[in-house]
Amino acid sequence: MASKFFQFNIFAQCKKYQVPLWQCPQFLFLVMGIIIIVASVSFYVIGEHYVSDPRVVALVVIVVSITLLVIAFTITRSFEDLAEANRMKAEFVNIVSHQLRAPLTNLRWATQFLLSEEFSTVAKNLSTGKESEYFDIIKENSTRMEQLIDDLLTITRLEEGRADSKKTKFSLAGLTRGVIEEYKTFLSASNTSIELKEETNIPLVSASYPLIKIVTENLIGNAINYSRNGGKVIVEIKLSFPKVEFKIIDQGIGIPFEDQKYIFEKFFRAKNAVKEEDYGTGLGLYITKLILDGMGGKIWFKSQQDKGTTFFFTLPTG
Amino acid sequence: MSKILFIEDEVAIQKTLGESLRSKGYDVQAATDGEMGVRLAKSGKPDLILLDLILPKKHGLDVLKELREDEVTEHIPVMILTNLENVGEVEKAIELGATTYLIKANYSLNEVIEKVEQLLKKSS
Numbered sequence: 174m175a176s177k178f179f180q181f182n183i184f185a186q187c188k189k190y191q192v193p194l195w196q197c198p199q200f201l202f203l204v205m206g207i208i209i210i211v212a213s214v215s216f217y218v219i220g221e222h223y224v225s226d227p228r229v230v231a232l233v234v235i236v237v238s239i240t241l242l243v244i245a246f247t248i249t250r251s252f253e254d255l256a257e258a259n260r261m262k263a264e265f266v267n268i269v270s271h272q273l274r275a276p277l278t279n280l281r282w283a284t285q286f287l288l289s290e291e292f293s294t295v296a297k298n299l300s301t302g303k304e305s306e307y308f309d310i311i312k313e314n315s316t317r318m319e320q321l322i323d324d325l326l327t328i329t330r331l332e333e334g335r336a337d338s339k340k341t342k343f344s345l346a347g348l349t350r351g352v353i354e355e356y357k358t359f360l361s362a363s364n365t366s367i368e369l370k371e372e373t374n375i376p377l378v379s380a381s382y383p384l385i386k387i388v389t390e391n392l393i394g395n396a397i398n399y400s401r402n403g404g405k406v407i408v409e410i411k412l413s414f415p416k417v418e419f420k421i422i423d424q425g426i427g428i429p430f431e432d433q434k435y436i437f438e439k440f441f442r443a444k445n446a447v448k449e450e451d452y453g454t455g456l457g458l459y460i461t462k463l464i465l466d467g468m469g470g471k472i473w474f475k476s477q478q479d480k481g482t483t484f485f486f487t488l489p490t491g
Numbered sequence: 492m493s494k495i496l497f498i499e500d501e502v503a504i505q506k507t508l509g510e511s512l513r514s515k516g517y518d519v520q521a522a523t524d525g526e527m528g529v530r531l532a533k534s535g536k537p538d539l540i541l542l543d544l545i546l547p548k549k550h551g552l553d554v555l556k557e558l559r560e561d562e563v564t565e566h567i568p569v570m571i572l573t574n575l576e577n578v579g580e581v582e583k584a585i586e587l588g589a590t591t592y593l594i595k596a597n598y599s600l601n602e603v604i605e606k607v608e609q610l611l612k613k614s615s
Binding site: 277 | 546547573575576594595596599
């Protein structure tokens, strides 16, 4: 009985789809129905009174037709939006299941292999210590799983406001220099260079140092990861009064236009990023935005597929 | 002994499953991206292809499509071996001519080896 009633409760259905009323097909159909009824009655009344002047009737018909056309167009669009939301949901489950399963499968299979009869056969032909390759697989995939769990815990802490968000005053350029230093080995391994350009006399920013470190690590890590071999990354830090602006430019794979609106969503990974680098969790940019929103900052980007991406963020000064 | 082409970019999976099959006497050739996979399938004419879906350079479903369109590779059985469980992807793979679709996480290493052996027996 309750579910039958639910079918007629348009507001409840629209709430279920998580779309505003003006984008909800059921509500728009109701509005269109009401307009048609009102229009029919109005035509009758107007026809009765103004039948001698057909221009008035024609004008009313034109206005009503245009209104109905606009509503019909909006309904079609809202169906497209709902279909897109459904597609995104399926994609989301797909990526999450893949990201969680991949390191676990690797761990399980590597352990099973080390314990198997086949391994003893293989081990005979291997030079001493070669089994360490399989222990490396276990180590690497445990780290991958750990990273995923760390990211999820960071998100939970941030969403619940329990993260280490105590604000201090520090130099954003100084923090960035430290992060670049940490990435030195990674940079030379990926044959990528990085240049830091900083304006003089930039004021200190007021934010949580450990959280902003996560932000810069994520952005610099992404820029290197998605740069092609031999690419160059430029970081610019300047005063954009009254805030300090951080800008990171890469010449990497870029973000496909159709994926750009989802880039800050939890677990989302652009199609070309998945192709390039299988290991990402799809959580880095979500965390980055969450942190900056909580620190009174702002993040945005511009990107062109195969050309590169530039991320910007601002932070309040101390 | 049967020839197997293993198209997979995860080193861990390549090593564990690849080595297990080699120790059983199979001639296993490895491809670490989609393009390399198509190339080796055409030149090596394997008896079975194990194919991952998320691959660098060419997605697994595009690899499958290309294999099915080429007369040299169209009859080779293809086992999809992935951790993606999207109904649409499973259906598309079967529609494109995949012989079977396995979710890695649902199987132990031994179970996958058994499936490979069954498939090779069936196709020989």
